[in-house]
Amino acid sequence: MTAIPTTRKLFTLAQSPIGKKLITGLTGLGLTLFVLAHMVGNLLMFAGHDAYNAYGRLIERLGPLFWLVELMLLAMVLTHAAYGIQIFWRRRQARPIAYAEYSSRGEPSVQSLSSRTMIATGISLAIFLVSHLLTFKFGPYTTTILQGEPVRDLASLVIETFQHPLYTAGYTVVLLLLGGHLRHGVWSALQSLGAMSKGAKPMVYGISLGLAVAIAIGFLLLPWSIAIGVIQ
Secondary structure (H helix, E strand, O other), rough: OOOOHHHHHHHHHHHHHHHHHHHHHHHHHHHHHHHHHHHHHHHHHOEEEEEHHHHHHHHHOOOOHHHHHHHHHHHHHHHHHHHHHHHHHHHHHHHOOOOOOOOOOOOOOOOHHHHHHHHHHHHHHHHHOOOHHHHOOOOOOOOOEEEEEEEHHHHHHHHHHHHHHHHHHHHHHHHHHHHHHHHHHHHHHHOOOOOOOOOOOOHHHHHHHHHHHHHHHHHHHHHHHHHOOOOO
């Protein structure tokens, strides 16, 4: 008998300003963990073609389990985007005339370029995600032999892709946008979840900045190593 009232309360919370921030924060942190894991997987390319292709084969062998993970990631992306746009639109309606000049008024509000461009960087990242999936996940399926069996030659696809200067340049721009998005998103999510006390704010700001820089650099190591011939 309590299931319906509980469900109604959860739905009401999800539609409230606080609930939207909570959901946006939770999905954002979940996607950040995935991005971090994806970056670590990319770095396996430095161990050689076989190591990277073995990583790809391992993922393929997960089968339905990996499909479930992909569905969960898709749900998180769509939810994060939908609630992020709603929050942006609500703020836009509350202040229909944009300020001529931005400046931080200090605690507890901290304005920055990354905070003011979250919607723009988010849309740019969503467009890139579609392109990225078309290039790699749904791209050419060539095979190579690994431990006596044919597997997808992801390593060669990655190298061929990043040997194109324009693609590498565009990828670099996108990763800079990702860094900016994470810079604000991580500490904002922790703040929304109530995990950031006043005394811990400077440390959390530093951690979010360090994480954003580390992820951006971690992703850029591979394409630029290919571009300058370190990885062939």
